[in-house]
Every structure is written in structure tokens, then in C-alpha cells.
Amino acid sequence: MSVKVVVGSLWGDEGKGKIIDFLAKDSELVIRAQGGNNAGHTIVVNDKKYALHLMPSGIVRPSCYNIIGDGVVIDPISLMKEIDFLKSQGVNCDNLFISNRASVVMPYHILIDKYSEEKREENKIGTTGKGIGPCYMDTVERSSIRMVDFLDISEADLRRILENKNEFIKRNYNDDGVTIESAIEELLNAREYIKGYITDTTVIVDRFLKEKKNVLLEGAQGSLLDVTYGTYPYVTSSHPISGGFCVGGAVPPNAITDVIAILKAYTTRVGQGPFVTEIEDSIAHYIREAGNEYGTTTGRPRRIGYMDIVALNYSIRINGVTSIALTLLDVLKGVEKIKICTAYELDGKTIMHYPASLKELERCKPIYEEVEGFHEDLTDVTCYDDLSDNAKKYVEKIEELTGVRVDIVSVGPGRHQTLVRQK
Ligand code: IMP
Numbered sequence: 001m002s003v004k005v006v007v008g009s010l011w012g013d014e015g016k017g018k019i020i021d022f023l024a025k026d027s028e029l030v031i032r033a034q035g036g037n038n039a040g041h042t043i044v045v046n047d048k049k050y051a052l053h054l055m056p057s058g059i060v061r062p063s064c065y066n067i068i069g070d071g072v073v074i075d076p077i078s079l080m081k082e083i084d085f086l087k088s089q090g091v092n093c094d095n096l097f098i099s100n101r102a103s104v105v106m107p108y109h110i111l112i113d114k115y116s117e118e119k120r121e122e123n124k125i126g127t128t129g130k131g132i133g134p135c136y137m138d139t140v141e142r143s144s145i146r147m148v149d150f151l152d153i154s155e156a157d158l159r160r161i162l163e164n165k166n167e168f169i170k171r172n173y174n175d176d177g178v179t180i181e182s183a184i185e186e187l188l189n190a191r192e193y194i195k196g197y198i199t200d201t202t203v204i205v206d207r208f209l210k211e212k213k214n215v216l217l218e219g220a221q222g223s224l225l226d227v228t229y230g231t232y233p234y235v236t237s238s239h240p241i242s243g244g245f246c247v248g249g250a251v252p253p254n255a256i257t258d259v260i261a262i263l264k265a266y267t268t269r270v271g272q273g274p275f276v277t278e279i280e281d282s283i284a285h286y287i288r289e290a291g292n293e294y295g296t297t298t299g300r301p302r303r304i305g306y307m308d309i310v311a312l313n314y315s316i317r318i319n320g321v322t323s324i325a326l327t328l329l330d331v332l333k334g335v336e337k338i339k340i341c342t343a344y345e346l347d348g349k350t351i352m353h354y355p356a357s358l359k360e361l362e363r364c365k366p367i368y369e370e371v372e373g374f375h376e377d378l379t380d381v382t383c384y385d386d387l388s389d390n391a392k393k394y395v396e397k398i399e400e401l402t403g404v405r406v407d408i409v410s411v412g413p414g415r416h417q418t419l420v421r422q423k
Contacts, residue, residue, distance in 0.1 A: 039220035
């Protein structure tokens with residue numbers, strides 16, 4: 001039995017979908033525990049590409065149960081479209097279960113997300129615009145609609161809630177808000193479509209744990225986007241760290257056996273916020289194009305930087321990481337010297353910790369070590385030992401600087417391009 005938690009090491013987009021799909025072959029249950037359709041997890045099966053947003057990445061494996069857990073915020077209209085699309089691709093989704101405790105992202109959350117971003121002017125967070133923050137705000141404020149209540153909400157109650165929110169939008173943003181009748185129609189239509197999937201998922205989780213099955217908790221976003229531990233306020237509104245998945249996935253902390261950090265061979269970030277190892281030169285351009293570093297959800301070009309061991313070690317500490325899966329190593333092919341940031345210089349002092357203060361972070365300068373790059377195409381490599389010496393040296397340098405073993409190396413989007421290192 002194993003209960004593996006998969007976390008994004010830094011700011012998300014590390015290739016979690018692919019690794020979860022790979023690990024799901026030995027898992028009986030995959031659980032999404034936080035975030036919503038702000039996530040974008042890409043899976044490639046037999047050259048067919050699936051871009052998932054709300055759906056757990058085990059969905060394409062029929063024998064694997066998939067839960068959208070209690071801590072997820074769910075846009076029912078978007079979920080309906082995602083299920084519908086998957087069905088059209090031959091994925092029947094009979095293995096999907098949706099928590100009745102999850103909060104519903106309403107059309108007004110999406111509007112409020114947009115208007116509050118506009119109001120921030122030059123201090124925009126760069127949200128995905130999916131209504132995630134406003135929905136979590138309502139949840140914490142205790143005015144969200146949970147799935148269990150959405151199932152039997154009357155049309156009259158729905159209309160009253162929409163009218164109230166429209167008044168709020170008028171007052172705060174001088175806009176008419178959502179078109180009430182069409183919003184009701186769309187919401188009720190989506191409810192009809194998804195209602196068969198909604199259940200008390202805590203019961204399923206408990207059963208799988210008691211039966212000592214293999215469970216995977218799938219993180220969305222990344223640890224440095226955590227609302228407490230991330231680069232606040234340039235963060236998402238949930239807890240994409242290992243502890244957060246216990247809260248949102250109904251898995252008790254003492255059940256967890258492994259914490260696997262997905263780490264990109266370079267670093268990316270979308271949206272605003274500090275990024276000490278960011279580069280904007282020709283290497284950044286090269287990596288962006290070679291790695292197709294454009295958002296799965298928003299299409300935005302991602303910011304690019306070198307490996308940041310200071311940020312990574314912080315993430316390893318707060319997550320209790322037991323193993324690393326290194327992704328997109330193939331993308332670094334042709335980069336002459338690969339830089340690794342091993343410390344920061346802050347006001348003339350060398351520091352190894354990740355500052356909480358954004359002002360300090362903005363003053364931090366990366367202190368780099370360099371390793372030789374590699375020129376070989378890695379995408380056909382099928383076993384770790386066959387990687388070129390320089391590629392292996394880079395992997396081993398990361399292990400040396402973190403004290404955590406890299407157990408998986410990914411050299412392409414396909415399932416077969418996943419190298420599992422022998423223990
Ligand atoms: P929100 O989650 O849409 O509120 O956006 C808050 C911040 O998190 C923004 O900087 C987004 O770009 C970032 N973010 C949200 N979801 C993802 C993701 O799946 N990958 C990477 N960044 C994300």
C-alpha cells in the first residue's frame with residue numbers, strides 16, 4: 001500500500017499531469033484536493049493529447065478511480081464541458097467521483113475575479129480569471145454554495161443569490177453583473193449533467209485506505225503559489241502543498257507514505273511576482289520555444305529562469321519531500337552552460353533561506369554555479385544509464401544540493417519517455 005502525494009515544487013506547470021498519469025498505472029485512486037480549473041495538466045497517450053483542468057490525471061485509466069475532492073472549487077459549467085470533451089475522445093469518465101463538500105464556482109466569481117484584477121491596476125496578480133480566489137473567499141466567509149446544496153437548490157434561491165451578487169458587482173465595479181436568466185439555465189443544465197457523479201467522496205477515500213490500496217494525491221499549481229507559504233500576494237488562494245492535500249482530500253496525514261516533488265529542469269512562472277533566477281535573454285527565448293512554455297489554461301507565455309536551489313530547498317522543507325521527479329530535461333539540450341542558483345546575495349550578505357518579504361526577494365541576486373550542458377537529443381533515451389554524462393551530472397548535482405534523490409527523469413511528453421532510476 002502507498003499513499004503518494006505529488007506536489008509542484010515551485011510555481012506550477014512542472015509536468016505534474018504526465019507524472020501522475022505515469023504513477024496512476026500502479027494506483028487504484030487519484031484525488032485532486034485543491035484549486036480548480038485554473039490548473040492545466042497535459043497527458044499524452046498514444047500521441048493523443050489531453051489537456052485536463054478539473055479532471056484528475058488518472059481519468060484516462062479506466063481501472064483507476066478518480067476523485068475531485070472536498071477542497072477543490074468546481075465550475076460546473078466548465079466541468080460539464082470537460083467531461084463532454086473527454087467522452088467525445090473515448091474516455092467514458094465512469095471512474096469519476098465529485099465531492100459533495102466542494103464549493104461551486106459561480107459565474108459571478110469569474111466576473112469578480114476579472115474586476116478585482118482590473119482594480120489592482122499595476123499590482124495585478126495575473127490570475128487565470130477562473131473565479132478561483134473569489135470562490136475561496138466566499139467559502140472562508142461561509143457563503144459558498146457547496147455541491148451538496150447545489151444539488152437541491154431551488155430556482156428561486158439561485159435567482160436571489162445571483163441578484164444579491166449583481167448588486168454587489170454594481171456597487172463595487174459599476175457593472176450590471178451576470179445575465180440572470182441565462183446563468184440559471186446554464187447552471188441547472190450543468191447540474192443535471194454532473195449530478196450522477198456527486199457523492200460523499202470521504203467514504204470512498206476511507207474505504208480505499210482501509211483496503212490498503214495505492215492512492216495518489218494530485219497537486220495542482222505549485223508550492224510557491226501556496227496562499228500561506230508562497231510569494232504572497234502573488235499566489236493562488238489554496239494550499240498546493242502536501243499538508244493542504246490532507247485538508248482537501250480527506251486523507252489523514254499519517255496515511256501518507258511518499259511526497260514526490262515534480263521539478264522542471266529549469267524554472268517557469270506565469271503571472272506576476274518575484275522570480276530571483278528569471279532570465280530574459282536568448283536562452284530564455286530558446287527554452288520557451290523548445291519547451292512550449294505557454295499556459296495550458298490561458299495561453300500566456302511563461303516567464304523563464306534557471307534552477308533555484310534556495311527556493312527548491314524551502315519547498316522541500318515545507319512539503320517533507322521524499323523524492324524528486326525531474327521533468328523536461330530534454331528541453332535543455334544545446335544550452336552551453338547550465339546555471340544553478342545555490343544561494344542568494346541580499347544586501348551584501350549570502351543567504352540560503354527563502355525570504356518571506358517580497359521587498360527582500362526583489363533585492364536578492366542569484367549566486368550561480370555552472371555545469372556543462374549537453375548536446376544530445378534525450379527524447380529517445382529509454383533508461384537512465386543511457387543519458388549522456390553531462391545530463392546525468394546535472395541530475396546528480398541537484399541531488400547533491402538538495403539531499404533528495406531524483407527517482408524519475410522525464411525526457412518528453414509520452415508515457416514511454418519516463419526514466420525510472422533503479423534504487
Ligand atoms: P488564480 O489561481 O487564477 O487565482 O491565479 C493566482 C496565481 O496563480 C497567478 O499568478 C496564476 O498565474 C497562478 N496559477 C494559477 N493556476 C496555475 C497553474 O495551474 N499553473 C501555474 N500557475 C498558476
